[in-house]
Amino acid sequence: MAYVATRGGERAIEQAERLYRADIGAIGRERVEAVRDGLPYLVDRLMGEASLYEPDLAALALAQSGGDLYEALLLLRAYRTTQPRLAVAEPVRQADLFTVRRISAAFKDIPGGQILGPTLDYSHRLLQVGVLNGEEYRPAPVEPAAEPAPATQPSLAEWQKAQDLIPDHPAESVEPDEIPDITREPLLFPVSRAHKLQSLARADTGGTLALGYATMRGYGAVHPTVNELRLAEAPVRMRHPCGTVFSAGRVRVSQTEVVSKSGGSLQLGFSATFGWNEVKTIAAATLDLASGQPDPHPASNEEFILYHTEAVESSGFCVHFKLPHYVTFQSHLDALRRVKADRQQAAAIAAEEESRHETNEAVP
Amino acid sequence: MIEPGAGDPVIGRYRHGEALGIFAASRPDAIKSCAEEVLADLGEVSVLANRTGLAMLPFTDTVRNTAFHLGEVLVAEAHIRVPERGVEGYGAVTGRDLEHAMAIAVLDAAIAAGHRTDAITVFLDGEWRRQQEDDRERLRKVEATRVEMETF
Numbered sequence: 440m441a442y443v444a445t446r447g448g449e450r451a452i453e454q455a456e457r458l459y460r461a462d463i464g465a466i467g468r469e470r471v472e473a474v475r476d477g478l479p480y481l482v483d484r485l486m487g488e489a490s491l492y493e494p495d496l497a498a499l500a501l502a503q504s505g506g507d508l509y510e511a512l513l514l515l516r517a518y519r520t521t522q523p524r525l526a527v528a529e530p531v532r533q534a535d536l537f538t539v540r541r542i543s544a545a546f547k548d549i550p551g552g553q554i555l556g557p558t559l560d561y562s563h564r565l566l567q568v569g570v571l572n573g574e575e576y577r578p579a580p581v582e583p584a585a586e587p588a589p590a591t592q593p594s595l596a597e598w599q600k601a602q603d604l605i606p607d608h609p610a611e612s613v614e615p616d617e618i619p620d621i622t623r624e625p626l627l628f629p630v631s632r633a634h635k636l637q638s639l640a641r642a643d644t645g646g647t648l649a650l651g652y653a654t655m656r657g658y659g660a661v662h663p664t665v666n667e668l669r670l671a672e673a674p675v676r677m678r679h680p681c682g683t684v685f686s687a688g689r690v691r692v693s694q695t696e697v698v699s700k701s702g703g704s705l706q707l708g709f710s711a712t713f714g715w716n717e718v719k720t721i722a723a724a725t726l727d728l729a730s731g732q733p734d735p736h737p738a739s740n741e742e743f744i745l746y747h748t749e750a751v752e753s754s755g756f757c758v759h760f761k762l763p764h765y766v767t768f769q770s771h772l773d774a775l776r777r778v779k780a781d782r783q784q785a786a787a788i789a790a791e792e793e794s795r796h797e798t799n800e801a802v803p
Numbered sequence: 804m805i806e807p808g809a810g811d812p813v814i815g816r817y818r819h820g821e822a823l824g825i826f827a828a829s830r831p832d833a834i835k836s837c838a839e840e841v842l843a844d845l846g847e848v849s850v851l852a853n854r855t856g857l858a859m860l861p862f863t864d865t866v867r868n869t870a871f872h873l874g875e876v877l878v879a880e881a882h883i884r885v886p887e888r889g890v891e892g893y894g895a896v897t898g899r900d901l902e903h904a905m906a907i908a909v910l911d912a913a914i915a916a917g918h919r920t921d922a923i924t925v926f927l928d929g930e931w932r933r934q935q936e937d938d939r940e941r942l943r944k945v946e947a948t949r950v951e952m953e954t955f
Contacts, residue, residue: 492860584947596865619871621872690897711862
């Protein structure tokens with residue numbers, strides 16, 4: 440593929456950028472805070488896809504890009520490259536999760552019970568149009584229970600393993616520093632489970648949903664039910680120079696297990712991501728399960744899924760087609776013109792031969 | 804939810820990990836104010852590091868117990884030395900607040916030096932109560948969403 444360099448258009452480029460930014464307007468701390476506080480699920484989605492947790496920066500990226508998610512994602516991923524890695528935190532376990540929502544669609548009586556948490560799952564969705572007419576929309580306050588819910592909830596999968604409903608896999612002993620990391624290693628196939636789950640954690644929500652939905656609809660042999668869905672806050676446990684482990688704060692995470700019956704057994708798929716993003720983890724857990732099947736459908740093949748849900752690569756490749764491709768396209772035009780000329784020439788020769796043939800036949 | 808921490812208490816009833824966790828979850832203005840008070844007569848401080856950076860966060864898959872990286876968290880960290888007392892202090896907190904990290908490091912160094920421990924203990928007690936109460940209030944609201952699926 441060949442390109443022509445863009446020259447002599449500095450002023451146009453400068454003005455184009457100014458026009459883009461002028462349409463968005465001035466950005467101050469107030470706007471960033473309004474985005475962060477008013478659109479937490481959008482901020483969460485962006486942090487998950489950026490694979491970088493910092494709500495202020497994510498809100499700033501959204502404000503600066505006017506809400507264009509792929510632009511915002513690019514800003515955050517680029518910012519990330521400016522920061523040194525200080526540490527690999529201690530691995531998050533289920534017992535660490537400060538859990539605010541935890542449900543199962545497969546088992547109604549689960550240890551610890553079903554906690555709906557913050558959700559609109561069973562609510563009507565209606566636009567509060569009155570807000571546009573100057574009325575303030577104030578949601579009704581929660582009526583707290585007398586006693587708090589437990590801060591942590593037991594793992595449903597652990598209970599199922601104890602009941603011999605699903606196979607137990609012993610935990611591999613791996614130091615945090617030695618966990619495979621796709622930010623430092625290439626994605627190679629067949630992919631390791633650590634790489635696969637990390638890729639899904641940072642995958643594009645829309646892309647993951649599209650492929651997950653295709654699998655759910657029948658482009659694959661997996662028919663998922665949510666085994667457990669959890670929204671929580673996970674501690675970022677770091678190590679003091681003297682060795683003490685401590686929490687440097689908590690980050691919002693979501694995780695989903697899906698279950699599917701296969702032959703005479705139950706199989707689980709898993710996914711987790713930064714932020715509270717249920718649709719992504721349900722779709723990703725489905726893809727985890729479907730892609731682990733012996734002969735997966737092409738739509739749930741690991742390579743197909745992981746290569747096509749990387750948001751920066753896919754959006755970057757898509758939008759690069761709007762950049763100058765004049766040389767490439769000119770060569771296509773040249774080829775088309777050549778083919779057209781060849782055809783015209785062949786047609787002219789054929790017509791001439793036919794005319795000569797008719798003339799010969801007319802001569803007595 | 805305060806991290807339990809390991810080892811013996813280093814100040815009041817708090818183990819080292821607990822104290823650092825409470826500091827990190829403290830209100831930024833409150834901990835900076837406390838650190839400034841402690842810093843006044845702590846001695847000359849040399850800053851070894853005060854920067855933002857990334858902490859990769861591993862997560863454990865519940866299906867196959869595979870550890871994988873969930874993503875990176877931006878953290879602010881500070882590492883200081885107080886030569887005349889022969890101690891060091893370290894602090895880290897999620898986010899970009901370098902002053903918060905520095906305040907933790909100052910208080911950590913003060914604890915190591917046994918300096919102004921009364922004031923620090925009062926601060927820890929107050930923040931611990933507030934953090935416990937915040938979590939309790941949040942969890943009371945969460946508990947209000949519990950359902951029994953038979954009657955749902």
